[in-house]
Amino acid sequence: MTYYFRENLLSGPILSPRRPTINEFFLSSYTMSIYVGCEMGCSYCDGWVYSPRPLNETIHVPLNLPQLLAEELTTVNRGDLIAITALSDPYQPAEQTYRITRQVLQVFADAEQPCLILTKGLGIVDDIPLLQHMNERSLAIVMTTLVTMDRQVAERLEAKSPATHLRLEMLAALKRAGIPVGVAMVPIIPYVNDTITATRALLRACAEIGVDFVIWDYLNIPDERHRMRINETLVRIVSYLPGYYRDIYGNEALPNTQYRAERDAELLTRWDSMNIEARAPHRLFANRLNPCNEAALLLKHMAFRDMAYGRMHMAAFHRQMADQVYGGNIQPALLERSPLYATLQQVLHLTN
Numbered sequence: 001m002t003y004y005f006r007e008n009l010l011s012g013p014i015l016s017p018r019r020p021t022i023n024e025f026f027l028s029s030y031t032m033s034i035y036v037g038c039e040m041g042c043s044y045c046d047g048w049v050y051s052p053r054p055l056n057e058t059i060h061v062p063l064n065l066p067q068l069l070a071e072e073l074t075t076v077n078r079g080d081l082i083a084i085t086a087l088s089d090p091y092q093p094a095e096q097t098y099r100i101t102r103q104v105l106q107v108f109a110d111a112e113q114p115c116l117i118l119t120k121g122l123g124i125v126d127d128i129p130l131l132q133h134m135n136e137r138s139l140a141i142v143m144t145t146l147v148t149m150d151r152q153v154a155e156r157l158e159a160k161s162p163a164t165h166l167r168l169e170m171l172a173a174l175k176r177a178g179i180p181v182g183v184a185m186v187p188i189i190p191y192v193n194d195t196i197t198a199t200r201a202l203l204r205a206c207a208e209i210g211v212d213f214v215i216w217d218y219l220n221i222p223d224e225r226h227r228m229r230i231n232e233t234l235v236r237i238v239s240y241l242p243g244y245y246r247d248i249y250g251n252e253a254l255p256n257t258q259y260r261a262e263r264d265a266e267l268l269t270r271w272d273s274m275n276i277e278a279r280a281p282h283r284l285f286a287n288r289l290n291p292c293n294e295a296a297l298l299l300k301h302m303a304f305r306d307m308a309y310g311r312m313h314m315a316a317f318h319r320q321m322a323d324q325v326y327g328g329n330i331q332p333a334l335l336e337r338s339p340l341y342a343t344l345q346q347v348l349h350l351t352n
């Protein structure tokens with residue numbers, strides 16, 4: 001049973017503080033959520049960690065959030081992208097009744113504010129005309145999370161979310177409407193969906209509908225409560241060996257560096273062989289963001305490839321340049337050392 005609490009917020013902020021480094025997955029400088037709590041309650045969701053009560057038990061509906069957001073947007077640079085990606089789904093069932101997300105998108109549309117929305121909720125297709133309008137005037141990207149093509153595994157991990165094939169149909173409808181779409185294969189769950197067969201099946205499905213990019217990230221287990229929830233889920237999926245998780249996680253929140261490095265290299269090779277982008281391609285955000293943000297993303301995406309292919313020195317260099325440029329500190333003499341320099345020159349309007 002889920003309870004809805006309608007409330008008027010006394011004040012903001014609605015947005016997170018501006019990020020000190022640009023988010024390479026979601027292209028964002030700011031993050032926000034709309035509802036608090038998520039009725040879908042997927043067992044792997046980070047939202048459980050930050051919720052004192054069960055994540056799917058109570059949903060707070062902030063009735064005046066769009067008005068507060070409109071005021072706050074007057075302080076945001078239109079070259080910074082806002083991502084609605086944090087800890088609850090903007091198109092969970094509550095949206096059918098309250099339409100807070102639709103009002104937020106209207107606020108973004110009026111302000112010509114670039115945004116990215118991560119959702120599993122099929123209701124987003126009702127807002128396609130609004131998203132088209134936003135994408136024509138600024139930028140609107142939609143992403144969904146897909147974890148596995150195996151129906152039985154999906155039912156155990158995310159029983160209350162729309163089925164995988166329905167989420168793919170949702171992306172296909174958005175794509176046909178000209179809206180850029182991406183997939184978050186998040187989380188990669190060791191022993192469950194990190195195999196060649198599992199990732200290949202998911203990539204094929206994405207390729208068939210022309211998804212623009214597919215990112216991945218690893219299962220986060222930041223505390224003991226979440227570890228117990230994950231363990232309970234895993235025993236229902238596979239006859240897994242708890243020792244395997246102890247070996248790769250130890251007492252850390254993320255899999256160890258060796259597991260992630262090996263997996264990143266393997267997955268990127270597979271993505272490249274199937275011509276799937278592992279980060280949002282430049283064509284999606286070219287001339288749509290602040291030039292410093294655009295250049296910082298190119299540098300970060302290059303750093304990711306460097307890292308996956310073992311070019312550690314270049315990875316560190318590209319990351320450092322990304323953060324400097326994002327902060328407005330542009331040093332052409334240093335940027336010249338990057339193979340991206342010709343593109344960076346154009347983006348940042350640098351002269352020879």
Ligand code: SF4
Pocket residue numbers: 038039040041042045046047087088089120145158161
């Ligand atoms: S739909 Fe998204 S936000 Fe909601 S519980 Fe699942 S993973 Fe978390």
